[in-house]
Amino acid sequence: MDGKTHGDVSKKVSMVEVIKSGILMRRVLCPLAMKFVLCVILLGIHLLSAL
Structure with a gap:
């Protein structure tokens, strides 16, 4: 060898x-990535509903 x-x-x-x-x-x-994406989506919905 x-x-x-x-x-x-x-x-x-x-x-x-x-x-x-x-x-x-x-x-x-x-x-972790899935949780992050879910958090971002929820945050986006929250911000949109707040406007």
Whole structure:
């Protein structure tokens, strides 16, 4: 096993890690983003009704 194949393997592993962390980030950020959007919409409705 030479250095090149080892480098390819480590690249694949790092790609998997990036994908895994991306999925985790999405799982955490999606609910937060949805709450943020809902807050903005509710705030917009509140401001429009106040005018």
